[in-house]
Structures are given as C-alpha cells and as structure tokens.
Amino acid sequence: MAEVKLKNITKKYGDVTAVQNMSLDIAHNEFLVLVGPSGCGKSTTLRMIAGLEEISGGEIFIGDQVVNEKDPKDRNISMVFQNYALYPHMTVEENLGFSLKIAKEDKKEIETRVKEAVKILGLEELRKRKPSQLSGGQRQRVAMGRAIVRRPDAFLFDEPLSNLDAKLRTQMRTEIKKLHQKLKTTVIYVTHDQVEAMTLADRIVIMKDGVIEQIGTPLELFEKPATKFVATFIGSPSMNMIEAKITNISGELYMETNDGISVLVPKHKINSLTEGQRISFGFRAEDIVPIKFGQKPKSSWSLQSKVNLAEPLGTETLIFTNLGNTEVVSRMFTPELVNSNDDLEFALNLDRTYLFDGDTGLAI
Numbered sequence: 001m002a003e004v005k006l007k008n009i010t011k012k013y014g015d016v017t018a019v020q021n022m023s024l025d026i027a028h029n030e031f032l033v034l035v036g037p038s039g040c041g042k043s044t045t046l047r048m049i050a051g052l053e054e055i056s057g058g059e060i061f062i063g064d065q066v067v068n069e070k071d072p073k074d075r076n077i078s079m080v081f082q083n084y085a086l087y088p089h090m091t092v093e094e095n096l097g098f099s100l101k102i103a104k105e106d107k108k109e110i111e112t113r114v115k116e117a118v119k120i121l122g123l124e125e126l127r128k129r130k131p132s133q134l135s136g137g138q139r140q141r142v143a144m145g146r147a148i149v150r151r152p153d154a155f156l157f158d159e160p161l162s163n164l165d166a167k168l169r170t171q172m173r174t175e176i177k178k179l180h181q182k183l184k185t186t187v188i189y190v191t192h193d194q195v196e197a198m199t200l201a202d203r204i205v206i207m208k209d210g211v212i213e214q215i216g217t218p219l220e221l222f223e224k225p226a227t228k229f230v231a232t233f234i235g236s237p238s239m240n241m242i243e244a245k246i247t248n249i250s251g252e253l254y255m256e257t258n259d260g261i262s263v264l265v266p267k268h269k270i271n272s273l274t275e276g277q278r279i280s281f282g283f284r285a286e287d288i289v290p291i292k293f294g295q296k297p298k299s300s301w302s303l304q305s306k307v308n309l310a311e312p313l314g315t316e317t318l319i320f321t322n323l324g325n326t327e328v329v330s331r332m333f334t335p336e337l338v339n340s341n342d343d344l345e346f347a348l349n350l351d352r353t354y355l356f357d358g359d360t361g362l363a364i
C-alpha cells in the first residue's frame with residue numbers, strides 16, 4: 001500500500017506532447033479514475049507510472065521513492081489491461097501463480113496466495129479450466145486475480161471492462177468496487193466512460209489534450225464543473241449547452257442566443273457578466289421540464305416548443321425539443337405519455353443554469 005505522486009510529468013513522442021506537466025497526488029487506498037476522450041493521454045500516464053513508458057520530464061514517486069529509473073518489476077505495482085492476455089495453455093490456477101513462479105517465490109507461498117485470490121474472486125469452480133473455457137467476465141476476473149497474487153502497492157487498470165457487453169460491464173464494475181473495499185489498495189483506473197468513472201471513483205481526474213481539466217469527487221465535478229468541457233463530459237444525457245451573448249434590454253441583462261431568443265440572466269450571475277460578453281449557458285435535462293407534468297421552479301424561464309422525439313425509459317422519459325435552432329433534452333420522472341409533435345410548455349430552472357465564458361470555456 002502506498003501513495004503515488006506525479007510531479008510535473010511530461011511525455012513527448014517526437015513533436016507530439018501526449019502528457020504535459022501533470023501533477024497529481026494519489027492517496028493511500030484511494031480509488032482514482034483518469035477519464036477523458038480518446039487520445040487525451042490516459043494510457044500514457046498509466047504506462048509511465050507502471051514503468052512501461054519512459055518519462056520525458058518530471059518525477060514519479062511511489063511511497064517516498066522516486067521510481068523514474070526503476071524497472072516495472074521493481075515498482076511493486078500490478079497492471080490489468082483491456083485484453084487480459086491470459087496464457088491459453090495454462091489453467092486458471094496456473095495463470096494466477098505464474099508471475100510468482102517466475103519470481104521464484106516459495107511453492108507453499110504461491111499456493112497460499114493463489115488460494116486467497118481464487119476465494120476473493122469466487123473462482124473456486126473454475127480453478128482447473130483453461131481460458132478458452134471461460135466467459136469474458138470470468139477471464140477478466142482471472143486477469144485481476146493475477147494482479148492480486150502479487151500483493152502490489154497499487155493496481156493500475158487500463159479500460160479493463162471495455163471488451164465486455166453492457167450488462168457484464170455493470171456487474172464487473174460492482175465487483176471491482178467491492179474488491180477495492182476488500183483489498184484496501186491504491187487503485188488508478190483509466191476509462192473513457194464517464195458513468196464508470198462516476199460510480200467507481202473516490203476522485204476523478206478529467207484529462208483533455210494531455211492536461212488535467214479538473215480533479216474532484218464525482219459530485220463535485222457534477223455540481224461544480226470548472227469548464228464547459230467538464231460540464232458536457234460528466235452526466236448523462238450530456239448537459240444542454242447554448243451559445244449566447246449578454247445583452248441589456250431596458251436595464252436588465254439577458255442571454256441572447258444566436259437565433260435571437262432572450263433568456264433572463266440568473267440573478268446570482270448578474271455581477272459576473274458584462275454587456276457584449278460571449279458565453280455558453282448550460283442546463284441539465286432534469287432542469288428543463290414540461291410544466292404540465294411537473295412543478296414550476298421558483299425562478300424559471302418558459303419555452304413553448306414542439307416535441308421532436310420522446311423516449312420513455314421506464315423510470316424516466318427523455319423529451320427532445322428545440323430551443324431556437326439547438327436541440328435540447330428534457331428529463332421527466334413522471335409516467336405521463338408524451339408524443340412526437342406534442343406542443344408543450346417547458347420551464348427552465350434558472351437557478352440551475354451554468355454559465356461559461358465564450359472564449360476560455362471557464363465557469364463564470
């Protein structure tokens with residue numbers, strides 16, 4: 001068990017900067033998730049921590065030691081990959097014990113640790129099977145078992161569930177979370193799936209173009225996104241986002257959309273805005289609802305609009321409609337039936353809108 005610290009680490013591949021000046025402290029026993037779009041530098045970061053990739057600048061600490069120059073095998077961390085690469089000719093048990101055998105660990109000790117991993121992961125019935133006789137989820141569990149037997153200071157996961165179907169992915173997600181509670185080890189977990197990040201993480205690091213956009217707990221990122229990018233990345237469906245300009249109409253500030261619709265600036269934002277400023281304003285689907293089926297919020301703006309499409313999902317219905325030329329999505333939790341082409345009045349809760357600067361994308 002250990003802390004992992006990244007101090008100004010950078011990775012360059014020729015002209016490409018994959019990771020730039022990244023600093024991060026990962027606490028002992030923390031479950032930290034790196035999330036971000038494809039190519040943002042998640043795997044590169046993980047591979048540098050594992051020692052599989054040389055670092056162009058900065059320092060990595062595991063515990064209180066700088067490990068920049070250490071071989072991967074001397075860092076005492078285990079990595080689980082997307083393609084679990086089990087040895088096809090070995091049984092589950094043999095796969096589990098193989099790395100210890102290579103490390104010339106004592107035979108009794110290997111037996112004890114393999115038994116322990118088998119028990120933790122519920123692989124008792126499958127001990128004697130070969131990988132080809134296992135399902136995807138079972139193979140992934142064996143891959144995790146191989147990491148567990150080494151009793152590492154930290155586990156590194158690189159998109160371990162992306163080869164599994166949706167249902168199994170959800171199941172394994174729960175298993176990984178339970179496993180972490182049992183083993184109490186530092187975990188650094190890479191995914192591009194924000195739901196996976198939200199459900200697993202103690203803290204999430206959102207990366208974009210090789211730099212950190214924001215670090216925080218899942219709720220912090222959801223409630224207080226620091227940038228427009230984070231706001232639209234976290235949460236499902238994605239936050240509605242409208243481009244607008246701040247205008248003054250008879251002494252009051254409005255957000256005027258590109259197609260000429262004016263929405264009153266939420267009271268608590270008035271002092272942070274200037275006339276003529278370009279902004280984006282965002283709101284989540286649950287904060288714009290048909291008035292007919294919900295309660296009108298205290299401070300709201302109303303939109304009369306036709307339903308483009310309604311998706312009844314059981315506990316909720318997603319309604320797609322237009323605000324000017326931009327399609328927005330509304331989420332209601334009541335079971336009323338809504339149909340395409342219905343004409344509805346929606347109430348946008350102004351207290352729940354998010355504003356971002358049009359140039360920098362930073363939260364206002």
Ligand SMILES: Nc1ncnc2c1ncn2[C@@H]1O[C@H](COP(=O)(O)OP(=O)(O)OP(=O)(O)O)[C@@H](O)[C@H]1O
Binds near residue numbers: 013018038042044192
């Ligand atoms: N060996 C390499 N040589 C040159 N460029 C590389 C190399 N490996 C990665 N890159 C580049 O570095 C950047 C970061 O890649 P990385 O694999 O870390 O992204 P990622 O966030 O893991 O993406 P994904 O979600 O697609 O796995 C990308 O622009 C990628 O093209």
Ligand SMILES: [Mg+2]
Binds near residue numbers: 042043044
């Ligand atoms: Mg990757």
